[in-house]
Amino acid sequence: NFCILQGDILQVEYTDPADASGDINTVTDSATFDLRNGVLQSDKSVYIIGSDMILTLIEPDFDLDNQGAETYDLDLIEWDSDAATVTMGDKGGNQANFDPEPLNFRETGDSTGIFQVVIEIPQQLGNDKLERGEEIQLEYSDWGPSGSDYVGDEDQDVKLTIFTSNFGATVALDQKVYTWTDKVYITIVAPDHNFDSNLIDDIGNTADDPIKVATRSAKLQQYKLVETGTDTGIFTGEVILTGFTHDADGDPTTGPSGNDVTSQSASGSGPTSGKLPATDNDGLTVSFEFSQDETVVGSALIRWNIGxxxxxxxxxxxxxxxxxxxxxxxxxxxxxxxxxxxxxxxxxxxxxxxxxxxxxxxxxxxxxxxxxxxxxxxxxxxxxxxxxxxxxxxxxxxxxxxxxxxxxxxxxxxxxxxxxGTIVPPLERAPAANLRVVDAFGNSLSAVNVDQQVQITADLANGQDKKQVFAYLVQIQDGNGVTVSLAWITGALSAGQSFSPALSWIPTEAGTYTATAFVWESVDNPTALSPPVSTQIIVK
CATH class of the missing domain: 2.60.40 (Immunoglobulin-like)
Structure with missing residues (x-):
């Protein structure tokens, strides 16, 4: 029996009795025996508690049978965190905590020297719970590192550091101000609580991650919210505000004893069963303890409104x-x-x-x-x-x-x-048009003589479907803007009627004059029924 050591050379020699030339020929080949360093790897560096981790051990020295895939106990790895220091296999009694698939390290193929297992990041080890952001050190002891003469001659600790995630959480409400009987939609984004990417998770209904929904006079403890889908990390729920005893419509014949709303106690465990009384001048608070001693809060006002x-x-x-x-x-x-x-x-x-x-x-x-x-x-x-x-x-x-x-x-x-009835714009109720100067027979005049009596007339029309009283005023100014004449008449137009009122004027001096006609509701109420219209008069 011989012990093969690091650096030993294996040489193989073959003697060919007759090579291509017919001569005897000896050929050799050689290989060196050595040990390799183990490597410990994970598929990520940060994990949500409850999620899966792919743990890989690269150890060519474990490839003892190149004709098949081999397995090794998970107790090769030591877990060290604030929660516990344990080996991960069945010998340490903690295999169930890590729920490994398969139960041991399994070589990925024949003679690969690469061994893998899928484990679950546990929520608890022993009596201690893992915390968000907790550092975990995994350690594999390599008893045959490179440079050793033989296995057991030296050892080397191969370490891998990972962390539990601590992404935090946010609470969002669908409104900033609610009324006393609103439905409140709650959304909490908490990626760390997406424990199983293949299932719909829930939060809030345990002492470890409690959600509290409260007004100033009542509260719901450990209220459950449910994930919106698999692997979203977004959790939603509803709570209905139930108000307080009050006659909301002022009618004593409606509702129990005339009250349209009656007081209720807080009830419901979630995600949509919550009932919470509220007053007319109240506040709403939703709190979520997403990690030990870490809480996020969302809040809103509850107020009545003027109708x-x-x-x-x-x-x-x-x-x-x-x-x-x-x-x-x-x-x-x-x-x-x-x-x-x-x-x-x-x-x-x-x-x-x-x-x-x-x-x-x-x-x-x-x-x-x-x-x-x-x-x-x-x-x-x-x-x-x-x-x-x-x-x-x-x-x-x-x-x-x-x-x-x-x-x-x-x-x-x-x-x-x-x-x-028909609504007509104010200045279209009796619009004036075609302001002109006419003689006693209604003939239009382009020029007027001094001391000649003329009529200043315009066409009015009632665009409404009701009677409209009016005052027709004519103002005449000379070339210096001085008013030389102001006269008016009043009347009434029936629905849809047209009329051409006229006011007489006798000029006393030659010159150029401007006549402006106004149509008002009355002389005492100068509310315009029409925009003013003007025309120029030349007096010779």
Whole structure:
């Protein structure tokens, strides 16, 4: 028996009794025995706790059988971190913690000298949990490093350093300000908690990574959020704010004891079952302890709003329909259904008006609409309202959910109006055109003589479908801008009527004059019904 040592030479000699020339020929070849250094490698340097690591040991000295793939115990590797110092195989009793696949180092092929295993980064070793950002040192002892005379003559520690990940976490809410009965959508980005890239993970429902959702008066502890898909590291959930006992619509006949919202206790464990009471002037906080003694927080305000009332059009035909829109997020009392309530609508023809039911346009929009059917012949009933041409129609909403400095006992009546009939721009109600100078017979004059009586006339037209009173004024100025004449007449134009009023003037001096005509609502109310029009008059 012989012990082969590092540096020994193996020589093979062959004697050919007759080579190509017929002579005896001896040939030799040789190889040197040596030992190689082992190498320990991983597929990454940072790992999420619970994720898989591919551990590779490159050790040609372990390739003892070049006819097949060999296996070696995982106890060859020592794990050293703050949590524990253990060997990783079954002899150390920790193999199950690392869940290896396969159970031992397996050579990647015949005579490769490369051995691999897939292990799981454990969440806990013994009684100690691994922390985010924890340093881990893996060590393999090579008992036959390069330069040794024989295996066991020397040893060399081969080390590999890896870390558990500590990417942190963020909490995001879908709004900065909520109302008292909103649905809150929570998103937490926590890559370190994507433990299994092949499964949908969850967070928040254990003492190790608790999520707390709280208002100032109530809270949900260890609230669970669920990953949006496999391997995303993004976790979502919902909580519904349930308000407090209050008569939101001001109607004592609706809701239990007249209250449209009644107090509830905090309940639910997630991800969508959470119910959390809130007041009209409150705050919401979501906290997530993503690592030991490390917590991230997201927060928002909870406030009531002042409602808004609109008619979708500025005017409606007398036999048409009109739509009232009320915008008040506070009346979205159930974010998972379509809400409704009543508003008051009346006209000049029917001051008593109707109760109009306005219905939410969809779940959780806070926008409510109702349709009014106008009639000029029937009595008001249901959603039908008696009107007449020229009526002003008013929609009124009583807001009982008002922000500070109002109190919960306050109410505010908010109104909006529309007109029945055609709406004409103010300066197109009775527009004046074709201002001219005419004689007593209506013939246009290009020049006027001193002391000649003339008429200053223009064409007016009522572009509305109702009567329009007016004042027609004519101002005449000389070449120096001095007013030498100012006169007016008043009248009325029926719907669609055209008329050409005229005012007389007798010039006393020759010169060039400017005549300007104005059309107002009245002399006492100089609201223009038309832009002013002018013409030049030459007096000889």
């Amino acid at each position: 808004e009332v609109q008619w979708l059009e500025a005017s409606y035909p007398a036999k048409g329909t009109g739509v009232v829109r009320i915008i008040d997020p506070d009346m979205n009392l159930n974010p998972e259904s379509v809400d409704n309530f009543n508003a008051n609508v009346w006209s000049d023809s029917d001051a008593g008006g109707i109760d109009l039911t306005v219905t939410e346009t969809n779940e959780a929009t806070g926008i409510f609409e109702g349709t009014v059917f106008f009639t000029v012949t029937d009595e008001s009933s249901g959603h039908r309202l008696r009107v007449a041409e020229g009526d002003t129609v008013t929609a009124e909403y009583e807001d009982n959910t008002l922000p500070s400095p109002y109190t919960t006992a306050d109410e505010l009546r908010i109104t909006a109006t529309t007109l029945i």
